[in-house]
Amino acid sequence: MPFLPITKEEIDALGWDAPDFVVVTGDAYVDHPTFGTAIISRVLEQFGYHVAILAQPDWRTDRDFTRFGRPKYGFLVSSGNIDSMVAHYTVARRKRKEDAYSPGNRTGLRPDRAVIVYAKKIKEIYPDSPVIIGGLEASLRRFAHYDYWDDKIRPSILLDSGADLLTYGMGESQTVEIARRLFSGEPVSTITDIRGTCYAIPTKEYRPVPAVDCPSFEQVCQNKKEYAVSCRKQQDEQDAVRGRKVIQRHGDKILVQNPPMPPLEQKELDAVYELPYMRTYHPSYESMGGVPAIQEVEFSITHNRGCFGACNFCSIAFHQGRAITTRSEESILREAKLLTESPNFKGYIHDVGGPTANFRHPSCDKQEKLGLCAGGKKCLAPKPCPLLKVDHSEYLDILRKLRALPKVKRVFIRSGIRFDYLIEDKDDTFFKELVKYHVSGQLKVAPEHCTPEVLDCMGKPHIESFLKFEKKYFKYCKEEGKEQYLVPYLMSSHPGSTLKDAVAIALFLKREHLRPEQVQDFYPTPGTISTCMFYTGLDPYTLKEVYIPRTDREKAMQRALLQYFNPKNRDLVIAALKAAGRSDLIGTANSCLVRPSPAMQRAAQVQNREKQGKWSSKKTAKRR
Template sequence: MIHDFLPICKGDMKKRGWDECDFVYITGDAYVDHSSFGPAIISRILEAHGYRVGIIAQPDWKNRDSITILGRPRLGFLVSAGNMDSMVNHYTVSKKRRHTDAYSPGGRMGLRPDYATVVYCNLIRQTYKDVPIIIGGIEASLRRLSHYDYWSDKVKHSILIDSGADLISYGMGEHSIVEIADALDAGINVKDITYIRGTVYRTDSTDNITEEYIELPSYDEVSTDKKQYAHSFYSQYCNTDPFVAKILVEKVKNKMYVVQNPPAYPLTQQEMDDVYALDYMCDYHPVYKKDGGIPALSEIKFSLTSNRGCFGGCSFCALTFHQGRIVQTRSHESIINEAKHMTEEKDFKGYIHDVGGPTANFRHTSCDKQLRYGTCPSKQCLFPKPCNNLKVDHKDYVALLRKLRKLPKVKKVFVRSGIRFDYVMADSDDTFLRELCENHISGQLRVAPEHISDNVLKMMGKPSNDVYMAFLNRYAKINKKTGKEQFVVPYLMSSHPGSTMKEAIELAEYVRDMGYIPEQVQDFYPTPSTLSTCMYYTGYDPRTMEKVYTPRSPHEKAMQRALIQYRNPENYELVKEALLSNGRSDLIGFDRHCLIPPRKMAARGERFEKTGKKRKR
């Protein structure tokens, strides 16, 4: 087998002796052949199973010929928007166009269209009317059924309908893509590929569905009735586990249905190891060198993926719908081997930037029942409190980190993926937290309490504020014992469903007492297929059907965000308006408890201090 990038032009195909590709993979990201990039994994999986795959990265969507440069594929087109939903990639939460794109050459914006999956599929159909199209990646996965689209502020059809594609391979597609390829290679018509887990297909009748299924409210119902939308979402939410999920059917229009098969089964550890041992180049394609490379690669080039899946259950996170709640891990041997190869790279400076995944300190399933019976459909492992069946054990992760620290040429191993502090608090053994503080952070530990109001935390699916405060105390005690002066940097979120202005002001007061002003604050972003987005759109918590207050106006969202960063002079007027309109003029003044002075005093480099004095910077 040739150790090289996959073909991106006819010349590359000729060098390999190919007359045609079996599959042409069109992606909205630049071509980076690294295991942190979905298109690289899927294309290398197919290659390992004997299929010829060519790559068309970021085609010019205004030129239909741009998707013909590798010719007509023998079996089909694979289409992905890339590692992010194209709309999240392009726009901030305030719907302003971003200026840079980390997944494009030199960080250049504008090389992929909005709603990229749909645009690419329509481009293919203009030229190749009958070639099978299989879509995947996070954009397709999270839009696989009718969904609220924040950017257009309306409910959209399944992306299968809008794109005209034949199949969606949703979630982590290693199993499903090989089954699809084998079926097509065997001559099965793509319209008859209706039996593969982890796929979504269209049909004109439900008569051919032989297994038990759940019929969701129709598109017409969910697009006009928010309660029906919430009911539909909750049915989807309760059917994301491969061991217990049922087939879901959604009527789109008369004699047209979208059918979601149950998710693919999780990978075994051997399968995980095999995925990460594929023949990646671990670099961006050399065609991008003249542009300065691909910024996203520099973030992960010297990082190690330890796991996938997450049983944390945060309401605003899409992982439940994409990777699932069952944690899958690589073996120590697999990770160590990758680390050894990493240390041989000429630009390796001795630092492994991260060892983790969605949640760094999850290295096994949350309980022994999951791989036999699946995750509990209507219960969470950590929320509102850790389940009695939860396995709390950091020993495997500690052992892995110790092995990595001992490798030649490795100076330091960082843990920069998020850690679940509530999972740490459930562990009576201090070993992990102590070794984390001693060896794996550099002065600051970033954690995600997100808020301090228990009402908001309940909507977020996060532990109560008492748990976070207990963690801070435990962290401080361990650092004192080890003689280190290290701090916690909290990630905070404004405007999440459930957050009234009262809770936003409480969070600002907490920030005041903390003595640290966060530089970056995440305003809640209603991305497709999260529990929080369902709350945002419908005004209901789909788990209980109770009404939920949701900040929706851009002005209120701006005020809530400004409150967390109340010391920023640019936020003065917004903070003042928020305080006055909510009867909190007591927080305007020169006393220590006040957030802002009676008048703006930060002009010409002056800054308000809690002492009530002004000082020059």
């Protein structure tokens, strides 16, 4: 079969009386393995289930939701690849003008809080049909969570939506097991023991079992310290080896999170990425301009999952987990050969990556038996753990074989290199070949900030690691005779960042001759440690107070300082420097960040003339 059916007529043509499952998504239907909807639907198809796709249904009527009738076993609901609120709004809470996951970049094709809206609509129409929610939006909102757009604590999305089950993390294994149990006739209400899932039961029916008890919904709404404690407990249990059951009371119900589902084994991961994807968007979108999101991934290869870097502002650790799982070399090469057969292939593989491109192995040997460390301990920050194992040899071998394939001109790495990991490798072979073969003019890396206080709040290594990397990078570029650049990702207004810290990073950028084209304001998305800091003003692991830039004015000044060289930012930079007590950096000297404004220059000229006038008057008076 090519694409999975999206209309009733297609289902009839296939001879189905009804689909087994209807997969509902807030994205357009793109049958590519970087889209969660495609993966889950193809995995279910592989196990023999009939799956129909309901992409971006009109939630204002029943029409789309009744398109296929009641599925035999249930609805699987997600908002798409990203949280629907992030898809719709900037960090300034302004409506975005484009949606790359919708045909023609159109906005407004999915609702705010898509998972809740879709699930409630389905339950209105088919109250007895099982509704299972999953994907990033459901995964990150599975507990009571701070919602930036409402500026308040919202309950678990499972209770908010009225769904029957929630799958969190990478959902292949739990979805297949849920499907098997429903197929066998088991009521959805009794499916309460599958790892990687959450369910809710009445408090009076809950039988105490060994579990981590989080502060309740009511407690975290009333007390920010309790919210910080809750966040810490939830983060610490997101490990498939040592993670325990977690519970959280919500009024007369209890949310129960089963321990995480173990990551797929390599053979299983290979199988997932080698399913018969069409590798593009559904042809019905062609007349609407296609789906722009495919452009970045059409000729990219995912080789790993998970990230032990675990930056505090990133949701990967809470969703995918920190454990690294990888595809085999043979599977990656098979996909690359498949890409070269596409009529659109021009000889360039755009990326061989994942959450972090250069992770192919666990960060240390003990993880298989003990899991990753709890208590907020990081593998790479503030300094690399003494047990850290660094090895790029397997990744390097894969890249070499990809470069040697017929029809392949270049192989790039665009999904992010952890420079702090790379710089710990005593063998620079990979580093040298990265510079020589895999950089398309500029390499994007993420130092994020430069002051140790802010970097500690971010869970990032200190800036010395970046400086060491930067020096080697340009050394190898020079040796290769290549004019290549570093593009630093920087974040303004992160918890812990004061105006003085923003001034410090502006001075750092000036000293290092770095001019970032884009700067990202910290965006408090659900499920991250940094968002907990933003809401509570506390570090959840120490419960110490953390400075939070809250006003739009201060955020604008911090952002402007990171692009102090842009003439449009001059007034804000001047205001920021004055507020930070650094007026000495306003002037024409090489050490200054910004020239005075015309008004300041005129005022200075007037002041000088007045001084000269007074001096002349005094001199004349003395002569007399």
